[in-house]
Amino acid sequence: MHELSIALQILRSAEDAALRAGTPRVLAVHLQLGRLAGVVRESLDFAWDVATEGTPLAGAALHIEDVEARGRCAQCGREVELPDWRSLRCPECATLVVELTAGRELAIRAIEVATEPG
Ligand SMILES: [Zn+2]
Known part of the structure; x- marks a missing residue:
């Protein structure tokens, strides 16, 4: 399952970030996920x-x-x-749009850590 390896990468990044912040406790990870990143959101939730x-x-x-x-x-x-891969045409002139400016993001935007010990 493709989403599981992605979840494991996010996990490692979050662990590293928590260590740098001096706490092992991560409360939440905020992820940006582009519509065209090729990741199924529900699967990633489960994989997490x-x-x-x-x-x-x-x-x-x-x-x-x-x-x-x-x-x-x-x-x-x-x-x-561009709502999805099936409609990559410009709504104005119907030309195929090949230059994506957004939608392939798969990036950690923020990590919430516990500041109090324990
Ligand atoms: Zn156009």
Whole structure:
């Protein structure tokens, strides 16, 4: 399962960030997930629970922020919304949009850690 390896990468990044912050306790991870990142949000939610089980991050929440896909049309220069892979055409001139400007994000935006000991 592709989402499990992604969840494990997020877990490692969050653990590193918590260590740098001087606390082992992570309360929540905020993730930006582009619509065209190729990740199924529900699967990632599930994989997160599996990946964190038995680790110091067990019970930490994974907040997923969806990022709408956008692209620039080479024909008319407009930046347009691209709802999914099946509609990568400019709504203005119907040209195929090949330059994505947003929508492939898969990045940790913030990590909430506990500041009090224990
Ligand atoms: Zn266009």
